Amino acid sequence: MYEAQRLQQATEVITSYKFEQPFIQHLKAFFKANKKLGSRDRRQLSELVYDYYRVGLAVPTDDITNRICIGHFLRNTIDTFFSSYISTLYPTITSEEFGLSISEKEKLIQKVYPDFSLQNIFPSEIEFSKHSDKDIQNQSILTPSITWIRAKQKHLDEIIVELNNAEIEFKQSEQSKFAIGFQKKTDFSKLKSFDNGFFEIQDLSSQLCVNKMSVIDEHYWWDVCSGSGGKALLIMDQVNDIHMTLSDNRKSILRNLEKRFKKAKIEADVIFELDATNKDDINALNQEFDRIMVDVPCTGSGTWVRNPEQILAFDKSILEEHNKNQKIILKNALTKLKKGGELYYMTCSVFKAENEDVLDAIGGSFKVKAEEMIDCTSNRGDNLFISIISHI
Template structure:
């Protein structure tokens, strides 16, 4: 009967959540206020809630309890105790494909329709994305990915094996692990390896080999992951980082210290505001612009964002992105490069912004690609390297 109690609690949690903050924070606060739930209870209740969100825009009017169970069925790849208790007649079919499960449900009064309704905005997607595969990816928990830093491959692999943490090597520096892996207890994060999604690691393919010590401005630095990647790919840099909030820069300082990056410049600026101060001395050879975006390529990690997303927000993000690139490109040295990055799958944030830059500025596309991570249980991202003429 425990799973029915978990189901009732999941309904309570979801009824109280309105999308005002990341769901992971919300449910942690819920459990802090009620100490009766053990770790297994918390894991089970959280899983039921995420199954609800992983349905995206499917069955929006179905009662919460029923929608949770449908989500659990579609997210289960094999029979399991939870589904066996909550819906035993579906448990035997848990190993069927998503399409077969949907056909089975359509024979019932549920009428789920097509799984393509999970992410219904097919016409708004960037080119090259497989809409069906992308929709199916929301029903699967993404992996945790590590990027091993140069020279640390052997020690990281040894530590993971000694701790009994299962891992899959995707390339020389990228490792995929189960999402709940406690890697921070095993390796020295940022010094030996960086937690960084597979597609985010692939951004390194856009960093052209160059002489050591080039001037790089990571203009929307956030946690500094792209700066550390550039440092590892290009060697020591004349590095400048900026972000819109002082707290971001403070956190970045701690992470850089752990990564062994001690020589860099930093400042706070709102790059969407043309009046915001920029230091005169900034003359970069490379600008990394990992701009604010919808985050739609990462929603399999935070499916509540898909559930609550309003398509009208895309144009607001696109406008913000154009303001940022308009502000930064003029600082770029002639012949220098601007690397434009989003974790979005919407063309209005990707190809359309690149087209805007080509039309408005003296920039030429060197390489542009939608980095599809859904076939690796990873995020999807967009990157375009542009050269100033």
Template sequence: MKFFAHLNTAVQVLDQYKGQQPFGLFIKEFFRKDKKFGSRDRRSISHLCYCYFRAGKGLEQLPVPERIVAGLFLCSQAPNEVLAQLKPAWNEQAALPFADKWTMVAGEESLAAVFPWADELSTGMDALAFCTSFFVQPHLFLRCRPGKRAVVQQKLTAANITYAMASEDAIALPNASKVDEVIVLNQDAVVQDLSSQRVGKFLQLVKERITNTAALPVWDCCAASGGKSILAFDVFGKIDLTVSDIRDSIIANLKKRFAEAGITRYRSFVADLSNPQANLALAIPPVLILADVPCSGSGTWSRTPEQLFYFDQAAILRYQTLQKKIVARVGTQLPAGGLLLYITCSVFRDENEAVVQYMQEHEGLEALHIELLKGYSNQADTMFAALMRKS
């Protein structure tokens, strides 16, 4: 009865975990200390824990073991050996429509209980569809580098890796696909969520507005792993790139990725952009600022459901305050007519439309194009982007 043992271990793990770090890191440390579990055992226990988190704020009336099994049932799209052992009656119903399964598990409790902040959502969000998406593992997405699509497809096919084209250059794969063993990451293709790839549409709008043939001065001010910089490099071709972030370690990792992507000419610096006195080591004024700002990450919670489970609504205002400080500081570097592309992976209005309104009312920026990049129907993240122009 090994799956009952897995269930008991999952209960033990969840009792110890308090949301203090990403669950993926916590569970790795748990297994490092207790080496009796094989790889299949680790995957099974981890999956049970994630099923528990995916119910978010719903099903709170259930004891932990029952909530885990309920989560497993809701996340299962077909009968499986784990559910067959833990709850045989539910296993026979695993292929039912999700709404029917929710009623079986939750009774009269609304699915809205999973994400009880529907009133805080950005315009255009389907709250119930968003709640349903938490019970499905998102895809792994690749963006093919220019001219590399056929090469990537050939390599995936040769390795018998199942994939589907999500757009002209976007490839969707099962989340656990070992693509790094098949393609040259960052050279053939980059790992980038579908909605993040759709930010390229905003860059195309910028490209249409730029008549100067010189290299476009771009500042990626919250560069993180550099995905948006690589996208800008691929869209514009010629680019005078500056990147910054708040920690040296982030910039160090970014430099490694840039080397793999063939980006060799750029400037970088470290700065806390929430500080109005932060030193900005910009050689020339940027014509375009990419501001993929820190946020709640609520549009990515299908990938990290523990954040849904432990989320405190007060964090929205804290992030909004930080976002306003960042756009106020970087906006001072834009010349008249310069562009700022504001990006979040949040679904909350106060991190999205409200900050755009703030920029228009207080920072001399006008909105040219705003879009909620909904990914919850495509097993992708949901993001928000707004292209702003300095008056």
């Protein structure tokens, strides 16, 4: 049975993964080492290994086969290449049961595992942000994410024409026509519009967060933990006459940022290495800014829909360490905010400890004007928390 062979391959992928690199890179390395696997083989294998991770902490067993079967059953609503194999292990689950509601499936699984609960896919002991629905987040993990790109405004029509000519399936977001989503795996490197820098690969929530910011000509901006600079590029694509300073503590990321800006034909004022937790580094920056973006390092729990393996890697001590550093970074960045200016504190986390609890540390002449979770789970995207802090 090819299902048993596929299950054996999935087991090999899972047991050899040590969380030392992103899982997608580990999976690609496996495919590279097993060149006999065709496109259908790779697709099916990818589905099974992600089914294993998508059940998170809900399944009270480490048995790989059972976790894969449960994840596959929960994720699919119709008969699949693997459903008949599941029926041999669980005779009560037939092709008809795949069409049951998620709550009915939960009850069926509980006949085998009484402690199984969809509410426990995420770590149950961690408090969620008041702006995020824990039940929705738990169930969203079961549905694979889609890839989003951001089209540059003046090149949108060209991109749409090329996608249609190449017969690539896509959808435009109702919230922004420049946000284009792809359900199927797409090789963007084969598109001329990609080579020409007409679009950026960027999740929907990151694209929408800029709508919450006050972008005004001639303002001076600082992107504190810039990463590869996606949000800064979006802002500078909308308004030409702003001054952007970008910093990060990772040299390799800054090199990628510089390449990305060069490809986009956009120039920043300054790009430099900085440790935002280091007060001396902050003091050495002899400038104040009208707008500051602080997208702090975090658990990334708002992105687990596309990185479900991170659920099994999560440790509460990591959350505590992030909370400590996030408070330091925020306080340090606020010292460089002009009076009357705005700072945008952001995380891709759904946990209260990384959002509201960090804001509680603000004092003095700073005020939280607004806060919300940009929840893109209905569009199979990430969650992004954003707070607007003003210097009064």
